[in-house]
Amino acid sequence: MSQGTRHGLVRLVAGFAIWSIAFIVLYAAQALGCAYGWGAWHRPVLIVIYLFALAPLIWLSTRPRPDGTDAILPTAARWANRAALLASVLVFLPVTFASLCA
Amino acid sequence: MSEYPSPIRLHKQLDAIWRTPPGLARLSSVNHTILGKRFMVLALVFFAIGGLLSMLIRAQLATPNSAFLGPEIYNQVFTMHGTVMMFLFAIPMFEGFAIYMLPKLLGARDLAFPRLTAYGFWCYLFGGSILIVAMLVGLAPNGGWFMYTPLSSRPYTPGINADVWLLGITFVEISAVTAAVELFVTILKMRAPGMALHRMPLFAWYMLVTAGMMIIGFPPLILGSILLELERAFDLPFFDPTRGGDPLLWQHLFWLFGHPEVYIIFLPAAGALSTIIPVFAQRPILGYRAIIAAIVAMAFLSFGLWVHHMFTVGIPHLALAFFSAASALVAIPTAVQIFAWIGTLASGRPRWDIPMLYIAGFFIVFVIGGLTGVMLAMVPFNTQAHDSYFVVAHLHYVLVGGFVFPMLAAIYHWLPHVSGRQSLYRLSVPAFWLILIGFNLTFFLMHLTGLMGMPRRISTYPSNWGWDWLNLLSSVGSFVLTIGFALVLADLVLQFRFGARFRRDPWQAGTLEWATATPPPTYNFASLPRIETRADQLHPGEIGPMLAGGGGYLGFARNGAQETLAVDIATGAVEHLIALPRRSYLPLWTAMATASFFLALLFKLYWLAPLGALATIALFLVWPVGLGAKVDRGPVDIGRGEAVPHDVEVPGNVTILANRTALVMDGTLFASLLFGGLFLLVVAPNWQRVGPLDLPIWLGILAALASGAGAGCTYVAGRVNRFGGSAYLLLLAAAIAQAMATILFVALMIAIPEPTAHAQRAVVFTGLGYAALHCALAALLASHGLWRMIMGYVSARRQTGLVLAWLWNGYALGVAILVLGLAWLLGNSGAGA
Numbered sequence: 001m002s003q004g005t006r007h008g009l010v011r012l013v014a015g016f017a018i019w020s021i022a023f024i025v026l027y028a029a030q031a032l033g034c035a036y037g038w039g040a041w042h043r044p045v046l047i048v049i050y051l052f053a054l055a056p057l058i059w060l061s062t063r064p065r066p067d068g069t070d071a072i073l074p075t076a077a078r079w080a081n082r083a084a085l086l087a088s089v090l091v092f093l094p095v096t097f098a099s100l101c102a
Numbered sequence: 103m104s105e106y107p108s109p110i111r112l113h114k115q116l117d118a119i120w121r122t123p124p125g126l127a128r129l130s131s132v133n134h135t136i137l138g139k140r141f142m143v144l145a146l147v148f149f150a151i152g153g154l155l156s157m158l159i160r161a162q163l164a165t166p167n168s169a170f171l172g173p174e175i176y177n178q179v180f181t182m183h184g185t186v187m188m189f190l191f192a193i194p195m196f197e198g199f200a201i202y203m204l205p206k207l208l209g210a211r212d213l214a215f216p217r218l219t220a221y222g223f224w225c226y227l228f229g230g231s232i233l234i235v236a237m238l239v240g241l242a243p244n245g246g247w248f249m250y251t252p253l254s255s256r257p258y259t260p261g262i263n264a265d266v267w268l269l270g271i272t273f274v275e276i277s278a279v280t281a282a283v284e285l286f287v288t289i290l291k292m293r294a295p296g297m298a299l300h301r302m303p304l305f306a307w308y309m310l311v312t313a314g315m316m317i318i319g320f321p322p323l324i325l326g327s328i329l330l331e332l333e334r335a336f337d338l339p340f341f342d343p344t345r346g347g348d349p350l351l352w353q354h355l356f357w358l359f360g361h362p363e364v365y366i367i368f369l370p371a372a373g374a375l376s377t378i379i380p381v382f383a384q385r386p387i388l389g390y391r392a393i394i395a396a397i398v399a400m401a402f403l404s405f406g407l408w409v410h411h412m413f414t415v416g417i418p419h420l421a422l423a424f425f426s427a428a429s430a431l432v433a434i435p436t437a438v439q440i441f442a443w444i445g446t447l448a449s450g451r452p453r454w455d456i457p458m459l460y461i462a463g464f465f466i467v468f469v470i471g472g473l474t475g476v477m478l479a480m481v482p483f484n485t486q487a488h489d490s491y492f493v494v495a496h497l498h499y500v501l502v503g504g505f506v507f508p509m510l511a512a513i514y515h516w517l518p519h520v521s522g523r524q525s526l527y528r529l530s531v532p533a534f535w536l537i538l539i540g541f542n543l544t545f546f547l548m549h550l551t552g553l554m555g556m557p558r559r560i561s562t563y564p565s566n567w568g569w570d571w572l573n574l575l576s577s578v579g580s581f582v583l584t585i586g587f588a589l590v591l592a593d594l595v596l597q598f599r600f601g602a603r604f605r606r607d608p609w610q611a612g613t614l615e616w617a618t619a620t621p622p623p624t625y626n627f628a629s630l631p632r633i634e635t636r637a638d639q640l641h642p643g644e645i646g647p648m649l650a651g652g653g654g655y656l657g658f659a660r661n662g663a664q665e666t667l668a669v670d671i672a673t674g675a676v677e678h679l680i681a682l683p684r685r686s687y688l689p690l691w692t693a694m695a696t697a698s699f700f701l702a703l704l705f706k707l708y709w710l711a712p713l714g715a716l717a718t719i720a721l722f723l724v725w726p727v728g729l730g731a732k733v734d735r736g737p738v739d740i741g742r743g744e745a746v747p748h749d750v751e752v753p754g755n756v757t758i759l760a761n762r763t764a765l766v767m768d769g770t771l772f773a774s775l776l777f778g779g780l781f782l783l784v785v786a787p788n789w790q791r792v793g794p795l796d797l798p799i800w801l802g803i804l805a806a807l808a809s810g811a812g813a814g815c816t817y818v819a820g821r822v823n824r825f826g827g828s829a830y831l832l833l834l835a836a837a838i839a840q841a842m843a844t845i846l847f848v849a850l851m852i853a854i855p856e857p858t859a860h861a862q863r864a865v866v867f868t869g870l871g872y873a874a875l876h877c878a879l880a881a882l883l884a885s886h887g888l889w890r891m892i893m894g895y896v897s898a899r900r901q902t903g904l905v906l907a908w909l910w911n912g913y914a915l916g917v918a919i920l921v922l923g924l925a926w927l928l929g930n931s932g933a934g935a
Contacts, residue, residue: 076394079391095420
């Protein structure tokens with residue numbers, strides 16, 4: 001199996017795998033911050049996690065455009081990763097303004 | 103062509119190997135075509151039962167102050183309606199369809215683990231029967247299909263009604279779990295040579311993603327059911343807030359499964375649509391790549407919305423915002439698929455036939471359901487509509503629109519493949535209109551009753567609240583709907599009896615299943631095709647005769663073996679030859695032993711349950727007897743001038759992949775347990791005054807060391823074996839070490855004072871039990887590897903037994919460490935408080 005094809009399969013789920021991990025970490029950090037009273041540090045911690053999650057997604061979404069018939073999977077992966085980036089920006093954006101514990 | 107036998111002779115040779123004899127021997131069948139049909143027929147029987155229950159519900163609600171059913175019977179009826187439709191109809195129906203269809207669509211002769219398919223079917227039959235029998239004797243579950251605690255806890259449901267649900271559904275879920283692993287592995291490994299991933303038909307992509315979702319989605323429900331049954335049977339307080347538990351934990355675990363479940367049901371139906379629509383549009387599907395990306399997006403996003411079922415329980419705004427945004431966002435990948443289908447039809451030359459009627463019905467009904475879904479994703483609206491009939495209307499629009507309409511399209515499209523006959527059409531069209539009109543009359547009006555404030559699950563209502571005429575019309579609509587389904591049933595029977603026969607591919611479809619004879623032979627293809635292009639743009643009418651004549655791979659019968667091929671996951675290059683196990687009664691016996699375990703728990707014969715579990719394990723250990731090879735045979739001829747090794751001589755074979763997949767599933771269940779423990783620690787009430795849990799640390803350290811030694815021994819055993827050395831002693835040492843770890847974990851469980859006193863102790867107790875069980879399994883797998891080695895089934899090239907031993911021993915070590923970490927964390931939770 002060519003490395004390119006195998007990478008295509010991994011990349012197909014990579015973006016949303018990162019989205020899932022970020023979702024779990026943010027949801028856990030939100031709950032922990034409320035339970036253990038992180039106070040003024042709570043929102044900055046969540047924002048840092050948010051930005052930290054966006055970085056690899058931006059990288060994945062800006063990979064060079066693949067060519068040829070073997071590019072079907074890499075192209076689908078590119079679109080899936082861009083969707084994951086969009087989902088992350090929108091779904092996690094409330095960490096910047098929403099009420100954290102009430 | 104003279105080098106090939108005649109198609110008739112080849113058929114007779116292969117059929118003699120693959121066929122299931124008549125009479126009682128049918129019970130030994132492991133053939134995917136037979137089992138797929140059994141799954142679907144049984145699912146339709148349960149659909150009829152669920153439909154009858156819905157008639158009772160609508161009869162009760164047709165008029166105000168009705169005394170047709172009492173509240174208790176009504177509670178059982180609506181609970182069983184939801185339970186039957188979700189767990190006994192929808193999931194098994196698509197499983198059966200996938201079991202029947204996938205090998206044919208992929209160009210294989212059967213699924214990866216035929217005996218597992220049969221075992222799954224028997225578990226489905228027995229588990230479903232437990233629920234139906236309980237209903238017939240008036241002991242059906244009565245707390246709603248989602249079994250919320252504390253209503254379903256022992257103080258409020260003291261009888262066995264809730265146990266019937268927890269144990270019966272868990273038993274049925276075994277079939278879902280086995281199907282998930284089997285379908286996942288089959289799609290990845292058992293395609294026709296040359297069918298690279300980017301050439302797979304879209305239905306296979308949909309089922310690959312669905313199987314992946316089932317692997318991650320089902321364990322939280324199974325864990326939740328285990329925990330609730332442990333609470334009900336042994337008073338371990340996971341959901342009791344007075345002892346550190348939390349009813350919300352059940353809701354989290356249930357909906358962690360429950361919401362992805364909606365997409366698990368929808369995606370196979372969408373896969374069927376993506377296969378049928380291009381056939382009737384007479385052009386290839388539009389947006390193949392976009393659809394793949396959309397399926398992946400839907401699959402992941404669907405795991406991030408479960409809390410929208412819990413918007414009203416009191417959750418901080420930030421969490422509400424996460425789940426609300428994700429709930430709205432999931433509409434986008436759904437819309438991508440809808441537009442791809444509409445675009446395919448718009449840019450093609452659509453021809454109208456019965457499947458297309460149901461596809462049109464799907465568009466109307468499902469889009470309405472999707473739009474009300476976006477409404478419910480918005481927190482303010484959700485808060486108003488929560489637990490009202492608006493939600494009932496929404497979920498029926500989504501599930502009937504997203505599953506039943508596509509299913510009916512699929513039945514009319516593929517039934518000729520099953521029956522070998524075409525539809526008569528006399529009843530098909532009136533049946534469709536009755537279903538469409540009846541459905542919308544029934545459920546559209548429920549949006550209004552919901553908005554007018556009618557709550558779900560009430561058994562009756564007063565006559566002065568303005569709901570009377572809406573409910574009466576809904577009930578009339580439901581009977582129209584039922585007449586429509588009855589006509590479909592009659593239509594199908596008539597098709598089997600009087601439909602015109604045809605030769606191949608009556609719809610001029612482009613997928614491989616139409617290259618088989620119809621009805622399909624037991625072995626699917628007399629020889630396996632080589633795929634050089636997208637596998638949804640083939641010409642089955644031309645490929646079929648060539649394959650029947652033995653012109654593809656494996657176009658011969660050899661040594662009475664059920665042979666098929668496995669390929670590289672991504673490229674589809676031929677990798678190895680698989681000799682599938684023949685028919686056997688073992689799956690039936692094993693399922694009966696499993697049934698004895700569940701029935702013993704149900705009837706509280708707790709002394710008998712371990713015997714049932716041991717009998718099940720013992721029978722599973724008999725399964726591999728006689729399978730495998732005692733010599734290295736090297737590459738063997740597969741036709742077309744190519745030769746590949748047997749599966750036992752390949753490190754990436756289906757058995758190893760299936761075990762890796764099973765471990766991911768098991769790991770998800772374990773992660774759910776860890777989540778449960780941490781959730782209770784952080785969120786649940788009554789943890790402030792709980793004291794530290796003093797456990798003998800040295801026992802835990804010894805247990806981890808023993809498990810580590812076992813894992814290390816199996817790892818070294820694999821390496822030693824690969825270089826030609828003897829691994830007997832290493833495997834023996836691994837088995838002994840893991841057995842010691844098991845004993846030590848059990849000793850730790852015994853050392854916990856009063857596990858029923860608080861959730862802290864109950865979680866640690868259960869975690870240690872999970873670790874003990876997995877160390878015991880690791881010991882068993884190491885012993886199994888040793889036994890296979892002694893019997894001569896292991897060599898430097900035939901290393902499957904040792905790889906499995908390492909996988910399960912390594913997993914046991916990971917579990918041991920994490921469980922001890924959880925015990926330490928929870929055990930000290932009260933110290934500083």
